[in-house]
Amino acid sequence: MRIRISTLGMANQTINSMLNQHSQIANTQEQLALGVKLVRPSDSPPAAVRALILDESLKQKEQYQANIDMARGRLAQEETVLDSIGDVLLRVHDLGVQSLNAPLGASDRDAIAGEMRHLLGEIGNLANTTTATGEYLFAGLQSKTKPYSGDPTNGAYTYNGDSGRRHTAIGSGYNLNDNDPGDAVFTVVAPATDPNAAPAAAENIMNLVFQFAEHLSADQPDTYDLARIQQSLEAISTARSSAGARLAALDQQETLTAKLTTDEKSLLSQTRDLDYTEAISRLNQETTALQAAQQAYSKVQKLSLFNYL
Amino acid sequence: MSVGALDTAVSGLLAFQQSLATTSHNISNVNTEGYSRQRAELVTRPAISIGAAGYLGNGVRVALIERTFDDFLTAQLNASTAAAGQLKAYNELISEIDNFIADPDASVPNAMQNFFGSIHDLVNDPSSITVRQALLSSARTLVGRFTTISTQLDEIRDKTNRAMTDSVALINALTANLAELNQRVLDSRQTGSGTGSNDLQDQRDLALSKLAEQVDVQLIVDNLGNYNVLTSTGQALVMASVSNELGLTAARFPGGPLEVMLTPFGSKASINISNQVAGGALGGYRQFIDEVLNPVQNDVGRIAVAFAHQINQQLQTGFDLNGNPGAAMFSEPPTTVIASANNAATTPPIGVTIGNHAALTGSDYQINVTATGTVVMNLRTQQVSQFGGAASVQFSLDGLDFDLTGTSVGDSFLIQPTRSAASGLTLELDVINGAAQIGAAASAGAVGDNANALLLAGLQTLKTSLKQGSYEDAYNEVVGRVGVLTQSSNTDSKAQRKLLEVVKAQRDAVSGVNLDEEAANLITFQQAYQASAQVISIVRTTFDALIAAVK
Numbered sequence: 001m002r003i004r005i006s007t008l009g010m011a012n013q014t015i016n017s018m019l020n021q022h023s024q025i026a027n028t029q030e031q032l033a034l035g036v037k038l039v040r041p042s043d044s045p046p047a048a049v050r051a052l053i054l055d056e057s058l059k060q061k062e063q064y065q066a067n068i069d070m071a072r073g074r075l076a077q078e079e080t081v082l083d084s085i086g087d088v089l090l091r092v093h094d095l096g097v098q099s100l101n102a103p104l105g106a107s108d109r110d111a112i113a114g115e116m117r118h119l120l121g122e123i124g125n126l127a128n129t130t131t132a133t134g135e136y137l138f139a140g141l142q143s144k145t146k147p148y149s150g151d152p153t154n155g156a157y158t159y160n161g162d163s164g165r166r167h168t169a170i171g172s173g174y175n176l177n178d179n180d181p182g183d184a185v186f187t188v189v190a191p192a193t194d195p196n197a198a199p200a201a202a203e204n205i206m207n208l209v210f211q212f213a214e215h216l217s218a219d220q221p222d223t224y225d226l227a228r229i230q231q232s233l234e235a236i237s238t239a240r241s242s243a244g245a246r247l248a249a250l251d252q253q254e255t256l257t258a259k260l261t262t263d264e265k266s267l268l269s270q271t272r273d274l275d276y277t278e279a280i281s282r283l284n285q286e287t288t289a290l291q292a293a294q295q296a297y298s299k300v301q302k303l304s305l306f307n308y309l
Numbered sequence: 310m311s312v313g314a315l316d317t318a319v320s321g322l323l324a325f326q327q328s329l330a331t332t333s334h335n336i337s338n339v340n341t342e343g344y345s346r347q348r349a350e351l352v353t354r355p356a357i358s359i360g361a362a363g364y365l366g367n368g369v370r371v372a373l374i375e376r377t378f379d380d381f382l383t384a385q386l387n388a389s390t391a392a393a394g395q396l397k398a399y400n401e402l403i404s405e406i407d408n409f410i411a412d413p414d415a416s417v418p419n420a421m422q423n424f425f426g427s428i429h430d431l432v433n434d435p436s437s438i439t440v441r442q443a444l445l446s447s448a449r450t451l452v453g454r455f456t457t458i459s460t461q462l463d464e465i466r467d468k469t470n471r472a473m474t475d476s477v478a479l480i481n482a483l484t485a486n487l488a489e490l491n492q493r494v495l496d497s498r499q500t501g502s503g504t505g506s507n508d509l510q511d512q513r514d515l516a517l518s519k520l521a522e523q524v525d526v527q528l529i530v531d532n533l534g535n536y537n538v539l540t541s542t543g544q545a546l547v548m549a550s551v552s553n554e555l556g557l558t559a560a561r562f563p564g565g566p567l568e569v570m571l572t573p574f575g576s577k578a579s580i581n582i583s584n585q586v587a588g589g590a591l592g593g594y595r596q597f598i599d600e601v602l603n604p605v606q607n608d609v610g611r612i613a614v615a616f617a618h619q620i621n622q623q624l625q626t627g628f629d630l631n632g633n634p635g636a637a638m639f640s641e642p643p644t645t646v647i648a649s650a651n652n653a654a655t656t657p658p659i660g661v662t663i664g665n666h667a668a669l670t671g672s673d674y675q676i677n678v679t680a681t682g683t684v685v686m687n688l689r690t691q692q693v694s695q696f697g698g699a700a701s702v703q704f705s706l707d708g709l710d711f712d713l714t715g716t717s718v719g720d721s722f723l724i725q726p727t728r729s730a731a732s733g734l735t736l737e738l739d740v741i742n743g744a745a746q747i748g749a750a751a752s753a754g755a756v757g758d759n760a761n762a763l764l765l766a767g768l769q770t771l772k773t774s775l776k777q778g779s780y781e782d783a784y785n786e787v788v789g790r791v792g793v794l795t796q797s798s799n800t801d802s803k804a805q806r807k808l809l810e811v812v813k814a815q816r817d818a819v820s821g822v823n824l825d826e827e828a829a830n831l832i833t834f835q836q837a838y839q840a841s842a843q844v845i846s847i848v849r850t851t852f853d854a855l856i857a858a859v860k
Binding site: 003004005006007008009012013016040041042043044045046048049052053055056059060062063066067070071133134135136139140141142143144145162164166167168169172175304305306309 | 339340346404407408410411413418422425426429430432433434435436437750752755756757758759760763766767769770781784785786788789791792793795796799810813814817818820821822823824825826828829831832
């Protein structure tokens with residue numbers, strides 16, 4: 001307990017206390033204006049760093065989600081194109097069965113060959129499909145090079161792409177292949193029992209269809225041709241299910257990403273966002289305290305012995 | 310008898326007049342900073358012997374106008390003032406960094422995330438020129454963020470240096486003032502009474518307290534009553550009526566840190582007392598520079614240069630759209646080497662290059678070439694490493710490769726490996742025309758190849774890029790450090806302010822003026838004065854009665 005207090009000291013003390021109240025109110029006001037309780041790292045350094053890490057992690061998940069969408073676009077397109085090729089090949093297969101089984105003449109077979117060539121044109125176009133971003137779907141890494149040259153009249157379909165595969169990151173340390181090069185999708189290795197095939201020769205589906213049509217035009221139907229179309233169908237079906245499996249993986253990863261994102265968002269909100277109820281009641285307390293200090297000041301200031309002299 | 314009574318009454322009048330004047334002086338100075346209240350100390354005048362009856366009282370006189378002052382409290386106040394001054398200077402500056410270091414719109418992490426987002430876009434569409442241009446555009450934004458942070462830190466450094474210059478100028482003015490006041494107090498003591506002028510002593514104490522605000526000092530009062538003022542480590546600033554001038558210069562390492570020099574009175578040579586300056590605003594500025602500003606700027610620079618180097622390196626292992634090896638995207642700012650102005654004339658520039666970016670520490674180093682080897686001091690940890698004999702000129706330390714060929718014994722160098730790296734970072738590829746040169750492919754001539762871009766994207770989360778992990782980990786570490794230092798500085802300065810208030814209140818309790826007390830004193834002295842006047846009047850009436858009787 002101090003015995004004497006100086007007049008200036010007393011005034012300074014009250015002024016200091018009001019200044020402190022003002023600065024607290026300013027802090028609370030700033031928090032309310034921004035809607036966050038972490039305005040500066042010093043407000044809570046561990047929470048500030050946690051918020052930065054969560055921010056970064058959420059940004060990455062957003063990026064993974066964008067990558068998932070891109071990969072899904074490519075793989076879904078591939079699936080659709082392979083579906084169409086499968087349909088066309090099925091038609092080729094039907095025509096083949098028809099040409100082998102029925103008692104047909106040379107002109108009939110030539111007509112079937114004509115239709116087959118028409119279908120071959122479709123397959124060729126589908127194999128040269130481009131994506132929304134102008135890249136060839138089945139060219140491997142040579143995505144600006146048309147993967148298959150050749151035409152239904154002359155055959156000689158050659159692959160101009162490469163065997164490269166692309167990956168995209170769909171999760172932390174999770175890279176997913178989002179393309180299939182043409183030489184992997186459209187190449188069929190003839191079985192060793194095929195007398196017309198060179199040992200273990202690999203040939204693309206387009207050339208096999210062309211070869212079938214050529215045999216029919218020459219009225220020399222070959223049962224092995226049909227077997228090769230059957231094999232082609234299986235190859236397309238395998239490629240399609242591989243793309244489908246990856247689409248399913250994307251869906252799974254998307255669900256996981258969404259769940260993690262929700263968790264992290266709620267954690268970030270807890271870490272950084274302001275509890276308005278608490279902040280407003282704090283503001284009320286602080287303004288009450290300031291008012292009290294102001295009233296005390298004005299009352300004490302009026303007291304002076306000089307008033308009675 | 311009546312003459313004695315009159316004389317006694319007059320002595321009362323005089324004494325109470327002086328008491329009233331002192332009270333009036335107190336009231337006038339109620340708001341004067343550093344004023345100590347004064348009071349007139351009254352004593353009885355020597356009594357007159359009246360023989361066997363003893364001594365007859367002879368009135369009152371003012372023995373002393375006393376200054377109410379407590380040496381101990383004043384010393385305590387000065388110590389608290391120095392500590393508060395240091396914390397205030399430090400707190401104001403670190404708060405500025407705290408304000409922007411984690412601001413999402415101004416700091417590095419957001420731009421870094423956008424940059425890597427653009428890399429992922431490149432992964433998804435490696436042959437697109439537009440995607441590549443967008444990547445270079447976000448690279449430009451990121452470079453801009455590094456530059457902005459560095460510019461802001463440079464501005465804070467300029468501001469701190471200016472504040473240090475002002476502080477040193479103020480210290481010089483105050484020490485000169487103290488030396489002069491020493492002389493004037495001494496003079497007043499010799500001309501007046503033994504105690505000297507109260508007001509001059511108040512002024513001297515105030516000057517000392519203002520000095521303590523700037524730098525921590527110790528006071529030694531000599532037997533003549535002179536204030537001899539020393540820095541807390543014992544460097545004399547004021548000796549009796551002489552003061553020693555302080556200076557601030559970067560003469561030793563031009564362009565390097567400002568050092569505090571002391572020039573003793575009458576001397577031309579000055580001595581470096583940088584490490585002996587503590588406390589006060591000047592101590593706070595130095596602490597801020599050493600503890601916060603240099604490490605933060607070095608660390609941001611370290612992240613910039615490691616990022617630039619590692620991205621460049623990865624890009625250069627890849628191939629661009631034309632099948633050529635990928636181009637470097639960023640400049641890799643060189644280290645800053647400052648040779649001492651005192652080095653031998655024959656000493657050539659030395660080589661300091663970054664050999665291993667992941668091993669960089671963010672410290673500055675001072676190299677001293679001695680007869681027994683090269684001494685390298687880490688200026689952040691004060692750790693000293695010594696390399697070989699005099700012949701050892703090439704060595705590596707903390708990711709840096711040193712080449713000291715051609716140096717002589719006695720040479721010294723200041724190395725700031727990454728101080729200016731963030732400001733020196735530039736985008737090397739043109740945003741529009743350089744797009745094709747980004748090495749996204751792992752194999753030459755495959756325009757759709759994204760394998761190298763995927764590796765680039767992986768650098769975002771690679772935990773071995775820097776000592777603290779990834780780029781963002783390292784940046785977060787800086788943010789966390791600034792946050793912790795600011796928070797504790799907020800707490801400390803609040804506590805110190807409180808303590809200072811308490812000590813001030815204690816000092817005021819002794820020395821401060823209380824108007825109610827003075828008002829009461831006024832009444833007391835007024836009444837006493839009136840009573841003395843009344844005595845004179847009664848003595849007169851008594852005389853009148855006597856004279857009338859004699860008539």
